[in-house]
Amino acid sequence: MTRITGVSRRQVLKGAGAGLLTSLAAPMVFSKGAWAQDFCNNPTGDTVTFGFNVPQTGSYAEEGLDQLKGYQLAVKHLNGEGDGGMINTLKPSALKGNGILGKKVAFVTGDTQTKTDAARDSARRMIERDNAIMVTGSVSSGEAIAVQSLCQEMGVIYMSGLTHSNDTTGKDKRRYGFRHYFNAYQSGVAIAPFLAQEYGRDRRAYHLTADYTWGWTQEESIKAATEQLGWETVATVRTPLGIGDFSQYITPVQNSGADVLILNHYGHDMVNSLPQAVQFGLRDRQVNGKDFQIVVPMFSELMAVGAGDAVKGIIGTSNWHWNLPDDGSKAFTKSYGEEYGAPPSQSSHTGYVQALLYADACERAGTFYPPEVIKALEGFEFDGLGNGPTLYRDTDHQCFKEVLVVRGNMSPTSKFDVLDIIGHTSRDEVTYDPAMFGGDLGPYDPNNC
């Protein structure tokens, strides 16, 4: 980012005249002082660069683009522009609103295309070319896990964005990876009492599951939670990511004897599968003498908007919602609304929060040296970022905070008012033993890129 300022007006004019390719490439000239540094991308100038690596195309593009808006807002607030948002509500906070450790925050962006390969490519570009000190962002657990393991190899801290698979901070956890978002196990624990209360303990469930790490772990967690209620699992069917037409998967549900359909889908998948299930008349059916129900264990306001009327009355869980009454949520919703003219999604919230938490950890550690920053984040107890008292657990780098149970609003007053919060499951209830999911964090010692 800074290197652009080194180009004079004359050079820019020359470049523009010389054609698109040359002109676009001209500002990329830079000299790399990679040899003198003691750790990967030690910021030597007066700026520090974050890498925002989110899907801007593919099944999860919408969530990714909104996450990017959250990151851009966070950079503004960290640099002391705008109204400061949640910097004012974070407690305890070492942030001063003048950048991080006196350096202004700059950023580079990349498109992960909702693919693990592209996500790693893009992250490597940020680290190797743009000298990013920290990489953050994801909407799929597949890309989060891939980038997290890359960052461990490179010795760069990775603050994951939206990733809900148990594996991210379980089987595939890394010393250099941190997750603020909740996970599938917590969704299962949070949603089960509400399912029992609304739909009873004698139900037969049919799962449609997105076929990758997140889908698998969510299916496993929800299955375990519902079976504990006394529900029976009729079948679990895997669907490929991003297929668009789910009719071939929905038809068998009708003859399976199941009376609940659980959609372990996210983003564009859920925006397609839920309305299609409703159009097939599933919710108007009576099976085993009960009304047929559909459950979407994890969903967000962007998906709810996308799914339209089909989402009314559907129960699920969320990490955060913009109309929460606490100061942090209010401050964030206000500054996001002023900036972009719409309420923020949980995707942009988790991105914003992760950027702030990293910056705060650097301030507290007094350095950008990754092992010290990691130690500052591990076991950090904070409040005021919209989720109530929250702990960054040291044993698996998972945040523990309360989980929201939400329901599609039956009579929305505006196009953003699509979800009702029907319950808060407390932090204690969703805390689990880190040994449950295995995995190994690995060493603190940084690999030098």
Place this chain on the structure above:
Amino acid sequence: MFSLAKKDLLSLGVFALIVLAMPFWLSPLGAAYPALMQKLAIFAIFAVGFNILFGLTGYLSFGHAAFLGIGSYTAVWSFKLLTMNVVPAVVFAVVMSGVFALAIGYLSLRRSGIYFSILTLAFAQMSYSLAYSVLTPITNGETGLLLVQGDPRVLDALFAEPRQGLPVPTLLGLDMSGYAGFYFCAAMLVIAFYLSQKIFASPFGLALRGIKSNQTRMNYTGFNTRPYTLAAFVISGMYAGLAGGLLAVTDPLAGAERMQWTASGEVVLMTILGGVGTLVGPVVGAWLIKYLENIFSAFNESILQRFFSFLPDGLDTFVVTVTSKFVGDGWHLTLGLMFVLVVAFLPGGIMEGIHRIVRSFQRRGDREPDGSLKAQPAE
């Protein structure tokens, strides 16, 4: 056996120099960082191999990404099970993709033209689906195959204490992630290019060209073309396997999307953009596409805003709004536009453009009567 014609030797030398000097001439273009240079070398290998099939025999395979993926998976498994040394990984990757190419080629080459293309596409989609979901225990599905701490690595365990953290692929103690990885890939590219030169210049290459120009006539003269096309298919499959193996060497991960049809389509684009049937063309095409993909997709509106800030107010927002559609997530639009222009005006690809320029300098006013190019020897 290893000798080359003087002209070929010269072009090999120049080519090797250009490839190895990449860190220097790419740095003004903002592309001199290891990850991208590795990609440039690897995809050039992929395209050079693809050109042996498509450029010489005219058989258009729409399923070459399958071999790329097989190479990657094989290499990662070699890292997981045997050793982090890259030599076995690359050898296994080439052999394994060769075996698959033999099987797929044997079946697909029973048809030619569009039917061959569709068959290869079908096989590639099958491989993709298998890797994506059915063979999840082997491929780890959508997440991709990753190294983990607990992998056996039998040979490494015999000779050395495991180091702390995840191991990285090595060659003679050099880590293959940074510049060393690039030079390894670059050396492989030079070797691959040399082999392709040998094939172009050989009687075998001549037979392949014969198949391209008229297979029926070849058959009527009593020449059995099947083994030749199959050999070309297997060779180009092995090139793809080598590229896939190198992808895993520089970044030990294998994902199913490497085998998707879009990846197969990309190598077709590279070859056509650069120039089908020429030696250097596919390399140029691969570099151009990979470079633009990396550079354009990383642009965002704030970079554009700063870049066009010299324009008067109002106009700059307009220019930024228009250009932003062509960068970032919209860079495919740029690629499509470029492809359309090249195919419409330079059917022989960028190499044809270069030849036209060179010819216009060499003999002004001495054009062919119809203004067309004289048949070019392949480089």
